Amino acid sequence: MRKLKRVxxxxxxxxxxxxxxxxxxxxxxxxxGDSSSAETxxxxxxxxxxxxxxxxxxxxxxxxxxxxxxWNKKGGVLGKQIKIVQYDDKxxxxxxxxxxxxxxxxxxxxxVIGHFSSGVCLTAAPIYQENxxxxxSPSASHPxxxxxxxxIFRNNTVISAEAAASIDIAVNDLGKKKIGIISIKTDWxxxxxxxxxxxxxxxxxxxxxxxxxxxxxxxxxxxxxxxxKLNQAGADVVICxxxxxxxxxxxxxxxxxxxxxxxxxxxNSYSQQLIELxxxxxxxxxxxxxxxxxxxxxxxxxxxxxxxxxxxxxPSALTSQAYDxxxxxxxxxxxxxxxxxxxxxxxxxxxxxxGVTGQTKFDENGNVNKQFVKVTIQGGKFVKMN
Amino acid sequence: MIGQQIFNGLTLGMCYALLAVGYSxxxxxxxxxxxxxxxxxxxxxxxxxxxxxxxxxIVPAVLLSLVFTGLLGVLIDKTALEPLRKKNSIPxxxxxxxxxxxxxxxxxxxxxxxSEKKAFPALFNFGVISIGNIQITWTQICICIxxxxxxxxxxxxxxxTKIGLAMRGCEQNPKAANLMGVNVNFVISFTFFLGGVSAxxxxxxxxxxxxxxxxxxxxxxxxxxxxxxxxxxxGSIPGALVGGLLVGVSESMAATFLGSTxxxxxxxxxxxxxxxxxxxxxxxxxxxxxx
Numbered sequence: 001m002r003k004l005k006r007v008x009x010x011x012x013x014x015x016x017x018x019x020x021x022x023x024x025x026x027x028x029x030x031x032x033g034d035s036s037s038a039e040t041x042x043x044x045x046x047x048x049x050x051x052x053x054x055x056x057x058x059x060x061x062x063x064x065x066x067x068x069x070x071w072n073k074k075g076g077v078l079g080k081q082i083k084i085v086q087y088d089d090k091x092x093x094x095x096x097x098x099x100x101x102x103x104x105x106x107x108x109x110x111x112v113i114g115h116f117s118s119g120v121c122l123t124a125a126p127i128y129q130e131n132x133x134x135x136x137s138p139s140a141s142h143p144x145x146x147x148x149x150x151x152i153f154r155n156n157t158v159i160s161a162e163a164a165a166s167i168d169i170a171v172n173d174l175g176k177k178k179i180g181i182i183s184i185k186t187d188w189x190x191x192x193x194x195x196x197x198x199x200x201x202x203x204x205x206x207x208x209x210x211x212x213x214x215x216x217x218x219x220x221x222x223x224x225x226x227x228x229k230l231n232q233a234g235a236d237v238v239i240c241x242x243x244x245x246x247x248x249x250x251x252x253x254x255x256x257x258x259x260x261x262x263x264x265x266x267x268n269s270y271s272q273q274l275i276e277l278x279x280x281x282x283x284x285x286x287x288x289x290x291x292x293x294x295x296x297x298x299x300x301x302x303x304x305x306x307x308x309x310x311x312x313x314x315p316s317a318l319t320s321q322a323y324d325x326x327x328x329x330x331x332x333x334x335x336x337x338x339x340x341x342x343x344x345x346x347x348x349x350x351x352x353x354x355g356v357t358g359q360t361k362f363d364e365n366g367n368v369n370k371q372f373v374k375v376t377i378q379g380g381k382f383v384k385m386n
Numbered sequence: 387m388i389g390q391q392i393f394n395g396l397t398l399g400m401c402y403a404l405l406a407v408g409y410s411x412x413x414x415x416x417x418x419x420x421x422x423x424x425x426x427x428x429x430x431x432x433x434x435x436x437x438x439x440x441x442x443x444i445v446p447a448v449l450l451s452l453v454f455t456g457l458l459g460v461l462i463d464k465t466a467l468e469p470l471r472k473k474n475s476i477p478x479x480x481x482x483x484x485x486x487x488x489x490x491x492x493x494x495x496x497x498x499x500x501s502e503k504k505a506f507p508a509l510f511n512f513g514v515i516s517i518g519n520i521q522i523t524w525t526q527i528c529i530c531i532x533x534x535x536x537x538x539x540x541x542x543x544x545x546x547t548k549i550g551l552a553m554r555g556c557e558q559n560p561k562a563a564n565l566m567g568v569n570v571n572f573v574i575s576f577t578f579f580l581g582g583v584s585a586x587x588x589x590x591x592x593x594x595x596x597x598x599x600x601x602x603x604x605x606x607x608x609x610x611x612x613x614x615x616x617x618x619x620x621g622s623i624p625g626a627l628v629g630g631l632l633v634g635v636s637e638s639m640a641a642t643f644l645g646s647t648x649x650x651x652x653x654x655x656x657x658x659x660x661x662x663x664x665x666x667x668x669x670x671x672x673x674x675x676x677x
Contacts, residue, residue, distance in 0.1 A: 052602060054501040152523055185647050216646045220606065222597040224394040225641030227650065230609045232387045245503045256514065258522055277598065 006140060037190040041066070041076070042378060043329060044103045045322075046114030046124070049093035052219070052304070053122040053243075055273065056116050059319035061086050062140060062311050064113055067326040077334050084326075085109070091116050093123040094247055100127035109133065110339040111329045113322055117189040118142030125152045131214055132341045136329060139268070142188055143281040146366040153366035155357070156318075157290060159188070159189055162266055163195045165288035165372045170237045170264045171208055173286065173374065173385060180235025181213040182226060182250055190215065192241040210288035211235050218242065227254050237262040244269040248278035255281045262286075270317045288372040290356040291317040293372075295383060303356045317357075326353035365367060391638045392585020397526040399594070399634020400533040404588035405426075406618065406626035407540060410580040414621040415556050415577050418477065421484040423463060425491035425584055428601055430455040430586030431593040432495055435506055444507060452586045459582025460575045462487055468571060488604075495601035498572030502600065509594030515633045529591050534627075536587055540580070541623050549576060557621075605649065613657040619670025628668060632656070 045064045047057030061084065067194040068082040076082055087103060087225045089096040096115050103109050104127060115121045129149030137145065137152075141159040146152050171174055179200065181359040183193035197210055212233035214226035228252065230238060238254065240247045240263060254261045265287035274282060287374040291305045292353040303323070305316045315323070332348035333339060354362045356369050374385040387521070433454050437447035448599050451564060468486055502604040510528035513577050544550040550604040552573045555563035564570045592601045610633060618629025633653050660667060 050496065051501055052600075054496075065452075140444065214646050217650055220601070220646075220650060221592075221598050221603070222394075222398055223646075226646045227640045228387060228390050230393065245598075247598060250506075252597060256523055273502055277503055279505060281599075345571055 005027040006061070017329070026262065037234070040079065040107050041080045041333065042083045042085050043326065044085050044087055044109045044114070045111045046087040046089055046099055046103065046112055047116040049086060049088035051090040053116060055271070056278070056318060057088065057091075059118070059316060060114060060322040063315065063323035065317045065324045066307060066310060066321050067204070067330070077330050078337070081282055082330065089115055089120060091120055091271060093120050096120045096124040097127065100124040103134055104128065104131040110333060111136070111327050111344065113138065113329065117186070117188060118145055121145050122148070122187070125149070128152065132160070132345070134329065134341070134345050136325040137280055138325045139318045142191060149375045155321045155328065155360060155368055158367055159192050160195050160199070161286060161369070162372070163192060164199055165374070166239055166264050166266060167196065167199055168202070169286045169288065169374055170239060170262070171205060174237055174262050176237035176262060178209065178210055178211045178236045179232055180230040180233060180238045182238055182240050182242070182246070183215055183225070183344070184218040184232070185215045186218065186248055189241050194240070196239060216246070217248070221249060223250050223253050227257060231257055235261070236262060239264045241266060244271045244274035244277060248274055248282055251278055251285055252281040257333045267317050269383070270375065272313055272316070273306045275377065278310055282377050286376040288375060289317045289375050290370040290372060290381070291320040292375055292384065294384070300356050304366050320356050324353065324360060326359065327355055329352045389518070390617070391642045392635055393520060393522055393526065394636030395635035397529055397634070398637060399631035400632075401588060401592045401595070402607070402611045402614045403627045403630025404533050404584060404591065405607060406615035406630045407537060407623055408584045409612055409615040410621050410623060410626045411577050411581045411584070412541070413615070415553060415574060418480050418484070419612065420581065421481065421608070422488040422491065423581065423611070425488040426455060426458060426497060426582055426604070427585040427589045427608065428604035429458055429491055430589030431599045431603065432499055432601070433434060434586070434590045435599050439508055444509070448590045455586035455589070456582040457577035463575050463578040469509070470476040473486060491666065492601050492604070495635065499595070503660070504599045506593040506597050506599045508597055509591065521530045525595050529595060529652065531590060532587070536584065537623055537627055540584070542626065544623065545579070553577060578635030605633050607614050610653040613653040616667055617656055617660050619667030621668070622669040625667055625669030
């Protein structure tokens with residue numbers, strides 16, 4: 001009994017310490033916010049700043065800061081300076097719900113850029129919708145996301161469009177017929193693989209079929225059991241529904257067994273890390289993207305070199321989509337002439353924005369349509385496919 | 387296909403076995419499950435990566451990382467666990483401390499190395515051998531050989547050397563061992579050193595196999611290795627080997643017949659069954675009452 005009491009004592013002590021610490025954190029944040037809210041317009045960037053997918057959240061923040069700087073140099077928006085406020089949701093739905101509550105309760109945030117993965121966005125979006133705060137996700141591609149409400153936008157294509165582009169690469173560009181799918185077991189991954197299957201069935205090209213589908217748990221580094229099964233089923237092209245941290249190891253482990261296998265990915269694997277992680281094995285991996293940093297376009301060239309100078313690496317597709325998202329939000333605020341939530345939403349729905357990820361206009365659901373560029377890896381570099 | 391899957395499982399199992407040995411060594415002496423072992427393993431892999439990137443050459447880099455990781459084990463013992471032992475605190479306090487240490491190491495790795503997955507140079511990359519329709523890479527064979535060699539070495543250290551005698555003495559009764567002139571704290575630190583070294587070897591081998599390193603890599607692997615250690619009888623080195631292999635093979639069988647999504651739960655299903663049916667594990671000694 002005494003032991004039990006001591007354990008309880010310990011637990012309650014820990015609880016008190018933790019709660020008092022978080023209390024302090026909150027206080028610090030609000031006081032610093034109050035001092036500057038009068039003359040600045042605040043935009044929240046929410047995403048994983050620590051943990052497994054931190055590079056995406058940090059990319060979002062960097063892009064947002066860069067866009068805000070550009071506007072601030074021109075005198076800001078509505079005569080006020082723009083301030084980017086960073087929120088860390090660790091790419092977890094539980095954290096995101098708390099963060100979203102926090103953002104809406106701040107009261108002076110003009111709009112939210114984020115969150116990162118579709119599942120997390122789907123948890124946070126209803127909170128923004130309920131409080132009528134505009135959210136633009138640079139990355140969510142789950143069909144259900146923008147259906148949450150009229151304040152919810154995305155600057156990314158819906159996954160069905162991208163899946164069609166990936167299948168197009170596998171079937172038409174690579175000329176393969178036996179498709180294997182490896183997908184991560186998340187809401188997004190499961191849904192994407194379902195969409196791929198439906199699309200292939202609908203296409204109905206003679207001889208093209210899905211020979212096997214394996215779901216894997218994200219972060220299990222050993223994919224050999226799944227690969228063995230795909231190989232046994234005779235797949236000659238594998239569509240990987242996952243990020244670079246799935247595509248690189250799958251390509252590596254698959255090529256040890258079958259050096260002729262072709263791997264097709266999605267735009268979220270477009271990251272310098274894919275090349276660093278994949279080495280020689282990811283040569284020839286293809287995927288569709290809506291932003292390509294090696295593009296010859298003058299505007300994109302300037303943006304890429306400015307970004308590289310500032311942060312030391314080339315912007316990924318999702319980072320650039322975040323960059324444009326901030327631009328769209330700011331133009332909407334400018335057009336609305338105030339940070340009134342409803343006015344901003346209405347202006348944003350009308351915005352026709354010429355950005356680095358192409359001409360962007362939201363449809364009635366808050367989705368965008370974009371042109372895909374087919375990219376492959378040759379000699380350790382991303383190049384455009386012919 | 388089943389032959390291939392069994393071999394995939396055996397390689398994976400060897401990796402788990404290497405990690406499970408670390409749990410067993412520490413548990414054998416302190417009756418303490420060292421939950422920071424998974425993070426120590428991640429630390430070993432990161433140190434090896436850092437040293438490799440300093441152009442030391444892969445073999446010296448890995449050897450140096452073994453020493454550093456071993457020292458980390460000693461450091462953990464000296465700073466966090468020894469003070470608790472001196473105060474005779476309840477065993478659960480040490481257990482929770484190891485969980486805390488695990489978080490500290492993991493987050494420090496994230497701060498210094500970043501959270502993204504990093505590439506690790508391939509070890510023993512000599513190509514593929516085909517036996518019938520089974521394809522075996524040299525990496526897999528080398529992992530098995532190195533793991534077996536290491537376990538043999540550890541068994542020899544424990545059974546044949548003087549320090550091993552002291553370790554076994556401490557295992558049976560620390561107080562009596564102390565009265566016989568054994569420096570118990572030194573023996574415990576040495577055990578932590580060995581645990582750290584085995585974790586670093588596992589880290590280097592596994593990272594060389596999958597060619598991926600990241601701060602959270604030790605979390606799942608650590609828990610599965612713990613299940614393997616319990617299955618084999620925690621505290622026993624041959625038990626860790628057999629437990630690791632069984633967990634690895636059953637995982638890859640689960641992936642074959644039930645789907646890849648079920649593989650992660652296999653280790654824990656085994657853990658639960660073992661705890662119900664044979665709590666001492668396959669090779670465990672009877673009469674362990676302390677937890």
